[in-house]
Amino acid sequence: MSGISASLTPPADAVAAVRHPDAPAPGELLGAHYGQCFGCGEDQPHGLHLQARAGEGVSLTAEFTVQPAHQGAPGLAHGGVLATALDETLGSLNWLLRTIAVTGRLETDFVRPVPVGTVLYLEAEVTAVAGRKIYSRAAGRIGGPDGPVAIRAEALFIEVKVDHFVDNGRPQEIKAAMSDPDQLRRARAFEVNP
Numbered sequence: 001m002s003g004i005s006a007s008l009t010p011p012a013d014a015v016a017a018v019r020h021p022d023a024p025a026p027g028e029l030l031g032a033h034y035g036q037c038f039g040c041g042e043d044q045p046h047g048l049h050l051q052a053r054a055g056e057g058v059s060l061t062a063e064f065t066v067q068p069a070h071q072g073a074p075g076l077a078h079g080g081v082l083a084t085a086l087d088e089t090l091g092s093l094n095w096l097l098r099t100i101a102v103t104g105r106l107e108t109d110f111v112r113p114v115p116v117g118t119v120l121y122l123e124a125e126v127t128a129v130a131g132r133k134i135y136s137r138a139a140g141r142i143g144g145p146d147g148p149v150a151i152r153a154e155a156l157f158i159e160v161k162v163d164h165f166v167d168n169g170r171p172q173e174i175k176a177a178m179s180d181p182d183q184l185r186r187a188r189a190f191e192v193n194p
């Protein structure tokens, strides 16, 4: 067992997260926010191809199958890849809030080794919101959705403006995504209220 750091404990004035009225219905697949995303992108050959599904409230489930490209030790998933799976799952929660946010802090416990070929069953929920700060937690189970926990994490996401990606990333792709005539795809790219 491990304790979490103070910065992951919501402050006294934190409030419960509110699911956006247009959030996908429980059971609905969220789809990728960006085709080249290492976590969820369908165009990323060595990516995780993680598929997240909306849950009740501000929660979701996701699945990811560990591939040979994700090994650290022979036959076992790399810890950084597992942390990525948690990060991606937690990041997807922002689509249920329709908030653009990036990971500020991610604390991960690696509880059991995860062999190649394993399906990791992830579950995540937002626990509290305080201003721009979104607190969340996730766990990944093996052997089935009710199997033993192999990994878990607590995280703090920070809300940002689209400018975060324009100023620090590839502005031309961001501008193209913002002009996408498909309103839902445009909103999903930035996980924001259209």
Ligand SMILES: CCCCCCCCCCCCCCCC(=O)SCCNC(=O)CCNC(=O)[C@H](O)C(C)(C)COP(=O)(O)OP(=O)(O)OC[C@H]1O[C@@H](n2cnc3c(N)ncnc32)[C@H](O)[C@@H]1OP(=O)(O)O
Pocket (backbone or CB within 6 Å): 007, 033, 034, 039, 087, 088, 091, 100, 101, 102, 103, 104, 105, 131, 132, 133, 156, 158, 160, 165, 173, 174, 177, 189, 190, 191
């Ligand atoms: C073409 C299509 C395009 C698609 C477009 C995609 C859009 C959808 C993106 C989704 C992507 C998903 C993928 C998975 C999620 C990632 O993996 S995101 C990538 C990894 N994360 C990053 O790159 C973030 C890098 N860090 C930063 O940019 C900046 O540090 C941050 C996080 C924006 C914060 O900077 P800031 O805005 O100046 O905020 P700042 O005032 O410093 O802090 C605000 C508050 O947060 C607290 N805080 C900030 N950082 C921390 C920290 N590390 N620890 C504890 N507390 C912290 C501060 O203490 C402060 O608290 P208060 O004083 O308000 O109580």
